Amino acid sequence: MKRHDGKQRNIYDEYLERDFTDAPESEGLALPLDRRQFLQLAGGGIAVAFCIPGSLLAQQRGRRGGEGQQLPEDFNAFLRIGEDGRVTGFTGKVELGQGIITSLAQMLADELDVPLESVDMVMGDTDLCPWDRGTFGSMTTRFFGPPFRAAAAEAKAVLVELAAEKLGVTKDRLKTRDGAVYDDAGQKKVTYAELAKGKKILRHLKGAPVEKPGEFTLVGKGLDRRDAVEKVTGRAKYAGDIREPGMLCARILRPPSHDAKFLRVDTSAAREVAGTQVVQDGDLIAVLHESPDLAEQALARLKPEYDQPAASVDDRTIFDHLLKVAPPGETVAEGGNLGAGQSAAHHVVENTYLNSYVAHAPMEPHTALAKVEGNKVTIWASTQTPFALKDEAASLLGLPAQNVRVITPYVGGGFGGKSNNRQALEAVRLAKLTGKPVQVAWTRAEEFFYDTFRPAAVVKVRAGVTEAGLISFWDYGVYFAGERGSQHFYDIPNHRTVAYSGGWTGVPGSHPFATGPWRAPANNTNTFARESHIDALAAKAGIDPVEFRLKNLKDPRMRRVLEAAAKKFGWSPAKAPSGRGYGVACGTDVGTVVAHIAEVAVNKQTGSVRVKRVVCAQEMGLCVNPEGARIQMEGCITMGLGYALAEEIKFAGGKIHDSNFDTYTLPRFSWLPEIETVIVDAKESPAQGGGEPAVICMGGVLANAVFDATGARVLQLPMTPERIKAALARV
Amino acid sequence: MRENVQLKLNGKPVSLEVDPGRPLLWVLRYDLGLTGTKYGCGEGHCGACTVLVEGSAVRSCLLRVGAVAGKEVTTIEGLARGSELHPVQKAFAEHDALQCGYCTPGMILNAVSLLRNIPRPTRSQIIETMEGNLCRCGAHKRIIEAIESAAQAMGGGQR
Numbered sequence: 025m026k027r028h029d030g031k032q033r034n035i036y037d038e039y040l041e042r043d044f045t046d047a048p049e050s051e052g053l054a055l056p057l058d059r060r061q062f063l064q065l066a067g068g069g070i071a072v073a074f075c076i077p078g079s080l081l082a083q084q085r086g087r088r089g090g091e092g093q094q095l096p097e098d099f100n101a102f103l104r105i106g107e108d109g110r111v112t113g114f115t116g117k118v119e120l121g122q123g124i125i126t127s128l129a130q131m132l133a134d135e136l137d138v139p140l141e142s143v144d145m146v147m148g149d150t151d152l153c154p155w156d157r158g159t160f161g162s163m164t165t166r167f168f169g170p171p172f173r174a175a176a177a178e179a180k181a182v183l184v185e186l187a188a189e190k191l192g193v194t195k196d197r198l199k200t201r202d203g204a205v206y207d208d209a210g211q212k213k214v215t216y217a218e219l220a221k222g223k224k225i226l227r228h229l230k231g232a233p234v235e236k237p238g239e240f241t242l243v244g245k246g247l248d249r250r251d252a253v254e255k256v257t258g259r260a261k262y263a264g265d266i267r268e269p270g271m272l273c274a275r276i277l278r279p280p281s282h283d284a285k286f287l288r289v290d291t292s293a294a295r296e297v298a299g300t301q302v303v304q305d306g307d308l309i310a311v312l313h314e315s316p317d318l319a320e321q322a323l324a325r326l327k328p329e330y331d332q333p334a335a336s337v338d339d340r341t342i343f344d345h346l347l348k349v350a351p352p353g354e355t356v357a358e359g360g361n362l363g364a365g366q367s368a369a370h371h372v373v374e375n376t377y378l379n380s381y382v383a384h385a386p387m388e389p390h391t392a393l394a395k396v397e398g399n400k401v402t403i404w405a406s407t408q409t410p411f412a413l414k415d416e417a418a419s420l421l422g423l424p425a426q427n428v429r430v431i432t433p434y435v436g437g438g439f440g441g442k443s444n445n446r447q448a449l450e451a452v453r454l455a456k457l458t459g460k461p462v463q464v465a466w467t468r469a470e471e472f473f474y475d476t477f478r479p480a481a482v483v484k485v486r487a488g489v490t491e492a493g494l495i496s497f498w499d500y501g502v503y504f505a506g507e508r509g510s511q512h513f514y515d516i517p518n519h520r521t522v523a524y525s526g527g528w529t530g531v532p533g534s535h536p537f538a539t540g541p542w543r544a545p546a547n548n549t550n551t552f553a554r555e556s557h558i559d560a561l562a563a564k565a566g567i568d569p570v571e572f573r574l575k576n577l578k579d580p581r582m583r584r585v586l587e588a589a590a591k592k593f594g595w596s597p598a599k600a601p602s603g604r605g606y607g608v609a610c611g612t613d614v615g616t617v618v619a620h621i622a623e624v625a626v627n628k629q630t631g632s633v634r635v636k637r638v639v640c641a642q643e644m645g646l647c648v649n650p651e652g653a654r655i656q657m658e659g660c661i662t663m664g665l666g667y668a669l670a671e672e673i674k675f676a677g678g679k680i681h682d683s684n685f686d687t688y689t690l691p692r693f694s695w696l697p698e699i700e701t702v703i704v705d706a707k708e709s710p711a712q713g714g715g716e717p718a719v720i721c722m723g724g725v726l727a728n729a730v731f732d733a734t735g736a737r738v739l740q741l742p743m744t745p746e747r748i749k750a751a752l753a754r755v
Numbered sequence: 756m757r758e759n760v761q762l763k764l765n766g767k768p769v770s771l772e773v774d775p776g777r778p779l780l781w782v783l784r785y786d787l788g789l790t791g792t793k794y795g796c797g798e799g800h801c802g803a804c805t806v807l808v809e810g811s812a813v814r815s816c817l818l819r820v821g822a823v824a825g826k827e828v829t830t831i832e833g834l835a836r837g838s839e840l841h842p843v844q845k846a847f848a849e850h851d852a853l854q855c856g857y858c859t860p861g862m863i864l865n866a867v868s869l870l871r872n873i874p875r876p877t878r879s880q881i882i883e884t885m886e887g888n889l890c891r892c893g894a895h896k897r898i899i900e901a902i903e904s905a906a907q908a909m910g911g912g913q914r
């Protein structure tokens with residue numbers, strides 16, 4: 025994407041320096057609005073523009089991203105006190121499950137002293153909200169709360185200024201209550217509506233303010249949670265719940281595999297199903313009906329023919345293939361002298377770690393409804409990137425972007441997968457072809473077929489430890505996962521980290537289907553490999569794995585979380601394998617550090633693993649909403665059980681064998697360990713990400729626990745019973 | 756192939772002219788506009804489409820609409836009494852037992868069915884009953900806690 029490269033950023037930044045004065049739309053920047061456009065967008069009243077940082081923003085800006093994010097200076101949100109006195113928050117971010125649609129309304133109500141009922145949130149609507157890159161990962165309230173609150177405070181300051189003028193009272197004698205400003209004697213009063221009437225005031229907050237802990241009253245819990253009530257009553261609308269008069273449901277003919285070549289199709293039998301419309305437009309062949317199940321029946325009557333090339337790679341051979349096609353590596357970090365480190369080593373351990381393709385599998389498959397009226401397009405989509413979709417749809421139809429409106433209802437999970445808007449573009453095409461509103465709701469099979477999987481990856485590590493138990497060298501190469509999380513944080517004098525194909529989308533000829541970012545992209549793979557290898561070194565050195573880490577760790581934050589996790593767990597030192605089934609792993613992601621300790625039981629006959637307990641300590645700088653952070657940590661731990669133990673896509677060439685949850689297993693209730701979360705206090709440092717870090721250690725911590733239980737080191741994720749049995753056989 | 760199918764839906768009689776072989780899920784969502792019942796897999800693997808038939812949890816993606824003729828069907832929209840939430844709905848909201856919320860209607864209805872059969876379930880009975888309901892957001896821990904607290908609030912009785 026053009027706008028993510030460095031050059032574009034600079035233009036963007038420069039543009040913003042000018043603070044919304046008219047600027048040319050240079051190089052097709054569909055970026056911020058000029059002042060005039062903005063005021064149109066905001067309507068009358070009092071508006072405050074500000075910015076919500078995105079979790080992966082830094083990543084998109086540069087290759088070294090992911091850590092040390094900078095806050096952008098642009099704005100992607102604003103709030104308005106309308107001429108009717110209602111407060112509305114606008115942001116292009118979408119609600120994926122963070123609960124912000126309600127908690128932010130509450131926060132605005134709090135800060136502005138208005139009843140909750142007079143606050144609205146408008147999210148992910150490209151006609152009403154300012155441009156935004158997209159909602160990535162599971163963003164916690166830390167991104168949203170402080171800037172919203174600061175903007176509300178700014179708006180309140182404007183209201184008080186206006187009231188002082190209007191009432192002829194000095195500002196220090198004014199108070200706000202219930203949507204109005206009063207003087208302290210209680211004699212004079214003016215409502216927000218009266219103050220906002222006929223005004224067009226715009227303030228712009230630069231930078232992002234930091235919340236002070238005591239100020240944080242974001243409750244967002246219980247029955248106050250608007251989205252919770254909507255969601256428990258079935259009233260919450262997702263993209264598939266939107267209905268338009270005359271709407272048709274489309275089912276699209278899919279190839280049997282990603283590498284199949286379409287030859288021809290006989291549509292005659294499908295046309296016989298009453299009420300069915302068949303559309304054929306180049307590669308797009310669809311049947312449409314008022315009901316999706318009847319469209320499905322018609323789809324089954326299509327007789328297509330394909331040319332299917334022989335599969336050249338499958339889920340077993342993919343790793344050799346990836347190593348073969350890997351581009352030259354790029355050094356991510358290095359220091360010291362590997363040769364010197366090798367001579368100092370008493371033990372050297374060399375392993376190759378693998379992980380398979382993993383699906384996002386949100387419970388809501390990709391869904392969209394598109395309506396084309398003349399040269400205007402409206403799309404309701406389950407998407408993490410409504411603004412990207414707007415541009416994509418506009419260029420698909422050759423329309424100016426302003427003719428396209430994307431509306432994002434509640435999204436039923438994303439995890440990175442809903443940055444791909446294929447389903448919405450299919451709906452747009454079909455709506456254009458049929459002249460009717462068209463819903464495209466992928467089946468579970470389509471969701472598996474077109475998912476942008478977490479890539480299969482290989483990590484090769486060679487490292488040594490001295491007689492004194494100090495790591496003397498570390499030589500690390502990661503292939504195809506991506507480099508996020510690849511740098512170690514231990515105290516190792518001689519080291520090198522190399523990334524072969526730095527991105528998760530691979531290079532041409534690498535993956536037989538699409539891959540992309542998956543919750544804490546790359547870091548799950550890297551943390552699994554690193555922490556498994558650290559453990560292997562500890563075992564070789566005959567040192568307790570917690571002690572070994574502390575011995576080789578100077579980073580004070582990492583030491584603190586590791587010590588906190590060990591304390592909470594009640595760790596007693598023993599060298600592995602101790603037979604207890606205890607494992608430990610540490611990691612860092614989006615500026616947050618985590619340490620996990622797990623207890624497992626392994627059935628050596630069947631190779632199955634029962635995770636009994638997971639303790640996770642997390643230091644995320646200032647934690648503004650501990651309960652919210654815990655929910656995210658629990659979600660990460662539960663989700664992480666899947667890629668660690670069971671989840672992997674089986675395929676042959678471009679044919680995906682998994683099409684539903686019968687073969688592709690997600691974590692279930694019976695898998696749930698006892699989960700204990702510890703938030704390590706660090707009020708003095710800025711808030712860091714909380715939606716992803718706790719997922720990254722799950723592979724490593726469970727692999728290390730399995731080793732401690734059995735003495736078998738499993739080098740490949742997921743650790744299926746077969747792989748565990750195979751590893752046991754090698755012991 | 757259309758036939759007249761009559762049922763009691765969320766307490767009200769409904770009469771449909773419909774092919775009785777069609778899955779109840781789609782009839783609910785498209786013919787009747789009750790979109791709270793969700794599609795997650797279409798093959799009985801996820802529980803997102805769970806409804807109550809005569810008070811018991813059933814997967815509507817696998818159920819022919821003809822099979823509910825003459826029966827009482829409750830969807831998530833019919834669980835609350837006016838603005839008063841069912842204790843299970845209330846507990847889900849209070850315990851943050853949902854994130855994206857897409858699995859939530861199915862989870863709640865399956866839990867309601869559980870508490871009807873076993874008013875004071877043990878934790879392992881809860882796990883066993885909920886096992887077939889999938890949640891990708893990982894809200895499992897809080898869902899179990901919500902069901903336990905709903906069972907307590909209901910005091911072993913029915914609503």
Ligand code: FES
Binds near residue numbers: 797798799802817
């Ligand atoms: S949609 Fe019916 S069980 Fe998944």
Ligand code: FES
Binds near residue numbers: 121387852855889890
């Ligand atoms: S809350 Fe998202 S799937 Fe359960």
